[in-house]
Amino acid sequence: MIQELAEQIAREKIRPVRAQLDEAEEFPTEILKILAQSDLFGVCIPEEYGGLGGGILENCLAVEQLARACIGVATSFAASGLGAYPILLYGSEAQKAAYLPDIAAGKRLAAFAVTESGAGSDVTAIRTTAVKDGDFYVLNGTKQWITNGGEADIYTVLAVTDKTKGPRGASFFIVEKGDPGFSFGKKEKKLGIRASATRELVFQDCRIPADRLIAREGMGFVIAMKTFDKSRPGIGALGVGLAQGALDIAVEYARKRIQFGKPIITFQAIQHKLADMAIKTEAARALIYAAARHLDTDPPDAGKVAAMCKVFASDTAMEVATEAVQVLGGYGYMRDYPVEKMFRDAKILQIYEGTNEIQRNIIGQELNKEYGRMKDTFF
């Protein structure tokens, strides 16, 4: 039902406007309203907070369909869920009651703020600070490349509360648009996903009530990692959706395009390309669905499996989009055909929410630990 509705919204509401949103670098406010009306923002928020009570699988099913039309729009949608996860996973009862119903209803968008100019893959290098002052925390620093920055109303922000403790000295805070000392930098100009908004968040003596701290001081990195375990399969689903969207266009085009007197799909050079694209897309989808079901049981190897989803499906999306452009040839390179945009969009999937290099590190380190614990030998 969720998948069916997301597909309908993608087909009827997103596909007709995606080129225009991309060209104008316009935030998809109207489409997000439609998504809000459809209840989809509540897909993985519990029913007691007005959500649909789904898990990672339901989120992936929705996101995949939206991404089939446009991952710029789908990213704006998914980033709200990402921003909500720290509250959902570690928030107090009062925090959940205050924020989750609005996020589930799509009334307020959320955003997740970790990255800084000097801290991307190396999350421990963040320099934004939060200093306790009576019943308040005072935040100072600048977050960079924050998806939904400026558009969202609720921000979950990682800041250092104790410099001396290294990775255990960071904490998550909820900052609201309009809090004193909280402002936005310029909107970034991007290669792809241009419908999504990416901005700097600037904190200058930003005072927020102390009860905006999520969980305890020092829990920041744990919260970030657990959030990524939940959200990374969703990035994989964006990749599957994009790959499927590119395959849809490539096959349809190859059936119609006549060269040497025949549709080009009758040539094996094209058939094999399309076959490989379809194989990879289906493999990525199978991985995402199986992994999402597994992750919904809160398994101990969540970090590794979530990273696998993200790496495999985003690499697939890039490969399939590249081949789709090739199948369309010169037309594929033109803005008049949607694969040009898909090709530009796909690249971000390999970069954001942890670069694919970092994902491979996670998988490698996890393998090392897993096998280190085993007493048996396989030789």
Add this chain to the structure above:
Amino acid sequence: MKIVVCIKQVPDAKNVRIDPHTHTLVRQGVESIINPFDLFAVEAALRLKDRHGAHVTVMTMGPPQAEEALRDVLSRGVDDAVLLSDRAFAGADTWATATALAAAIRKLGEVSLIFCGKQAIDGDTAQVGPELATLLDIPYATFVKQVELEDEGHLRVVRKTDEGTEVWRLPLPALVTVLRDVGDPRLPSVKHKMRAKKAAVPVWSAADVGLPEDRVGLKGSFTQVVRVFSPPKRADRWMLEGPVADQVEKLYQYLKEAKVPGL
């Protein structure tokens, strides 16, 4: 406020074929959709509900499979649905259809407002709405592009006519047939979809709405379709060529010779 929206299932125009021998629509195997104008009627009702609060009931007369259309509309936020289905209803013309709908609406009790689409895209008659209002003895406005609740007892509607627009104040209860200008039909929501799946859709027969069989269906119809045909194509087409000024002159002379009034 209680609102009723009347809808119709029609064959999907994208896949319609005409039988070359009988010249009638081939309905077998053609997918049905909700008449597009009726979705605008649903949207108009839901917008009033959003603003002022209302109970919206959707109603259709049709074969048992029309229930699917009702569930689609329920999934967009309409409160409940009624299906009028009975063999006796078969072959109804617009009057017999309006008769059945009127009886069903009376059975619902006090209704303040009825919405219909401006016309159905299969029959294209645009008659059921006005006939329904006539049978219920309430005022109606057709081709409405804007609807507002003025006060408890009045509706302010903007009509689009060939001459321009007209603004009317309608006392309630009333019936309104709408154009696409009332606003894009909303899509379903997950929660409404779940509710729609489980919702009970009562099926009312002619007897249920208190109508004898000779007043509904083919027997209750004043009109019968004797023959359906495609109008013959007019072959005499004359292409004007050359510079625009010459073309205009040629056209002017032609119209003058044809004694077109005013030339």
